[in-house]
Amino acid sequence: MDAVLSGLASGFEVALDPFNLFLVLAGCFAGTLIGALPGIGPINGVAILLPIAYGLGFKPESAIILLAGIYYGAEYGGRISSILLNVPGDAGAVMTTLDGNPMARNGEAGKALSLSAVASFIGGSFSVILMSFFGPALASYAIHFSPSDYVALMVFAFASLASLVGSNPVKTLLAAIIGLMLASIGIDANTGVARYTFGIPDILAGIDFLVVVIGLFGMAELIHLVEQQAAGTLKTLKIDKSFVTLKDLAFVKWTILRGSVIGFFIGILPGTGASVASAVAYGTEKRAARDSSKFGEGDMRGLAAPEAANNASAGGAMVPMLTLGIPGSGTTAILLGALLLFNVTPGPLMFQQRPEIAWGLIASMYIGNVALLIINLPLVGLFARMLTIPQQFLTPLIAVLAFIGVYSVVSNPHDLYMITALGVFGWFLRKLQFSLAPVILGFVLGGLFEDNLRRALSISGGDWTILVTSMNSIILYVLALLVVAVPIVVGRMRRNRAEDQSPEAPA
Amino acid sequence: MADRIFAGVLLLVAIGYTVIAFTVIHAPFQYDPLGPESWPRILGVVAIPCILFVLAKPDVARLGLPGKTWRRLAALIVMLFAYAYLFQPLGFILATFAFCMALSLMLGARLVPALAFSAGIGIVGYFLCTKLLDLNLPAGVLTIFR
Numbered sequence: 001m002d003a004v005l006s007g008l009a010s011g012f013e014v015a016l017d018p019f020n021l022f023l024v025l026a027g028c029f030a031g032t033l034i035g036a037l038p039g040i041g042p043i044n045g046v047a048i049l050l051p052i053a054y055g056l057g058f059k060p061e062s063a064i065i066l067l068a069g070i071y072y073g074a075e076y077g078g079r080i081s082s083i084l085l086n087v088p089g090d091a092g093a094v095m096t097t098l099d100g101n102p103m104a105r106n107g108e109a110g111k112a113l114s115l116s117a118v119a120s121f122i123g124g125s126f127s128v129i130l131m132s133f134f135g136p137a138l139a140s141y142a143i144h145f146s147p148s149d150y151v152a153l154m155v156f157a158f159a160s161l162a163s164l165v166g167s168n169p170v171k172t173l174l175a176a177i178i179g180l181m182l183a184s185i186g187i188d189a190n191t192g193v194a195r196y197t198f199g200i201p202d203i204l205a206g207i208d209f210l211v212v213v214i215g216l217f218g219m220a221e222l223i224h225l226v227e228q229q230a231a232g233t234l235k236t237l238k239i240d241k242s243f244v245t246l247k248d249l250a251f252v253k254w255t256i257l258r259g260s261v262i263g264f265f266i267g268i269l270p271g272t273g274a275s276v277a278s279a280v281a282y283g284t285e286k287r288a289a290r291d292s293s294k295f296g297e298g299d300m301r302g303l304a305a306p307e308a309a310n311n312a313s314a315g316g317a318m319v320p321m322l323t324l325g326i327p328g329s330g331t332t333a334i335l336l337g338a339l340l341l342f343n344v345t346p347g348p349l350m351f352q353q354r355p356e357i358a359w360g361l362i363a364s365m366y367i368g369n370v371a372l373l374i375i376n377l378p379l380v381g382l383f384a385r386m387l388t389i390p391q392q393f394l395t396p397l398i399a400v401l402a403f404i405g406v407y408s409v410v411s412n413p414h415d416l417y418m419i420t421a422l423g424v425f426g427w428f429l430r431k432l433q434f435s436l437a438p439v440i441l442g443f444v445l446g447g448l449f450e451d452n453l454r455r456a457l458s459i460s461g462g463d464w465t466i467l468v469t470s471m472n473s474i475i476l477y478v479l480a481l482l483v484v485a486v487p488i489v490v491g492r493m494r495r496n497r498a499e500d501q502s503p504e505a506p507a
Numbered sequence: 508m509a510d511r512i513f514a515g516v517l518l519l520v521a522i523g524y525t526v527i528a529f530t531v532i533h534a535p536f537q538y539d540p541l542g543p544e545s546w547p548r549i550l551g552v553v554a555i556p557c558i559l560f561v562l563a564k565p566d567v568a569r570l571g572l573p574g575k576t577w578r579r580l581a582a583l584i585v586m587l588f589a590y591a592y593l594f595q596p597l598g599f600i601l602a603t604f605a606f607c608m609a610l611s612l613m614l615g616a617r618l619v620p621a622l623a624f625s626a627g628i629g630i631v632g633y634f635l636c637t638k639l640l641d642l643n644l645p646a647g648v649l650t651i652f653r
Contacts, residue, residue, distance in 0.1 A: 458540060
């Protein structure tokens with residue numbers, strides 16, 4: 001408790017430094033702007049701006065504070081295009097469109113936007129508060145993790161990824177393996193043996209993380225936009241004068257609270273971020289409501305639940321990222337990679353060795369949440385203007401930003417070809433219904449996974465049973481089995497029940 | 508079908524990856540029991556059954572894009588590679604101007620707005636990034652701006 005409070009105090013000292021404070025605000029603002037662009041979600045926004053933020057040459061804590069602000073802001077901005085355009089920026093925003101867009105069509109656009117801002121604020125703040133207590137506790141526990149425990153943790157992470165993300169578990173697993181394979185390219189640090197470099201000097205040191213992120217997210221997104229024949233201006237609904245009232249908030253207060261709790265805990269699970277959290281929160285709310293007939297036609301609860309959940313999961317996903325070094329979502333995987341670029345290894349030791357980063361980031365999230373609420377309520381009209389940027393100019397702009405970002409970091413023109421090629425690859429993956437988040441998770445975790453496995457077997461002298469000797473790892477393997485088995489069993493039970501009741505029960 | 512073609516290509520790559528892991532990768536001196544070759548072997552052995560599963564049970568029949576879209580995408584890829592090729596020798600301003608013109612015109616922008624936009628991004632972008640943000644961008648043939 002004392003440790004948390006003193007940690008927070010030192011964190012606020014970092015975050016309230018005028019320059020860092022400016023970066024929090026700038027990040028939140030830029031994030032909201034880019035999140036509000038039609039079709040660009042938080043993950044693409046962070047991916048496109050990451051190399052630029054890196055190239056600016058800030059201190060690590062400042063850069064990560066800026067990136068977290070962008071991430072948070074993009075989560076806020078994403079709801080604007082969901083509500084006014086019915087175009088979700090990413091998978092996590094799909095649930096917001098279900099009731100948010102009907103509300104706007106019913107002439108309650110202003111109310112929908114302000115309600116979702118408040119719901120996001122509560123969800124976000126709730127999860128930051130929980131995070132300040134959970135994080136250090138988890139970190140002090142994880143400090144005793146041995147390499148074999150880490151292997152078990154990775155297995156758990158990939159199991160929950162395969163089981164909870166995407167429609168086809170095999171494809172999700174395959175996507176993660178593709179990421180792991182990409183990470184294995186380059187010189188092996190332990191022995192100095194080059195793997196899969198085929199004598200090409202540009203990839204001797206491995207494929208750069210920034211290149212993979214920009215390629216798979218930024219460039220693939222660009223190709224997707226062109227595929228959609230993105231020309232002209234999308235039709236947006238007008239923002240009217242309606243505004244959320246205290247009565248509305250009282251009506252949805254339990255919804256928001258439930259959404260926040262669900263979001264935070266789903267966010268903690270490795271690999272599962274906003275998309276799963278918002279879907280579960282929406283489903284729960286629909287089932288819990290006494291009168292669920294209005295859901296999908298502009299029910300306030302249907303908007304508040306996923307919004308609270310997806311911002312809460314953004315905080316929840318930070319917990320395993322900061323304390324274990326295992327990102328809780330695709331976007332936090334990018335933040336983790338960003339920390340690694342600064343030679344900061346997130347993990348249990350970070351709270352002790354680099355408290356200014358761990359606590360500074362947490363404190364900046366408190367500030368960011370408040371700032372986002374304040375800039376979002378009055379300025380929503382300004383952000384909504386972003387929706388009207390003609391697509392034929394927005395699309396080239398994304399390419400230019402991606403090129404600037406990649407070139408300014410290493411100044412190697414070879415990387416520009418790589419991002420284009422990876423963009424094509426990512427676009428194909430997306431078209432074939434692979435999710436891209438597992439690829440980046442696999443890529444970020446690849447080195448860590450291999451290192452821990454090799455370290456564990458070095459300790460045991462090549463005896464594989466070391467992987468299942470400690471209690472921690474056995475528990476994690478059991479959890480991994482559960483996370484794979486439970487959805488299958490529940491799905492089967494539900495299907496049986498549905499068949500008993502009526503042959504054509506709605507799913 | 509689309510799924511199968513992609514999985515087929517992926518299978519070839521994965522087999523190549525695995526074969527290399529089992530034959531080529533070898534450390535002359537190795538201090539840990541696994542060495543550099545075991546991890547890629549494990550990945551290959553896990554990947555191949557996954558790909559075979561997708562081959563057996565594909566769920567995306569076709570990409571469903573009309574020929575026009577394919578041509579547009581092909582043009583985009585050519586533009587991107589050309590942009591990458593010209594980026595350093597021609598310099599940011601000119602390469603960006605050419606790329607933005609080509610892409611925005613293809614996406615249906617009218618000539619004058621496209622000119623203004625492309626010139627704006629090229630020139631403002633260059634000075635914003637190099638002077639204000641201190642990022643490194645190539646000046647290329649316009650050496651006076653270096």
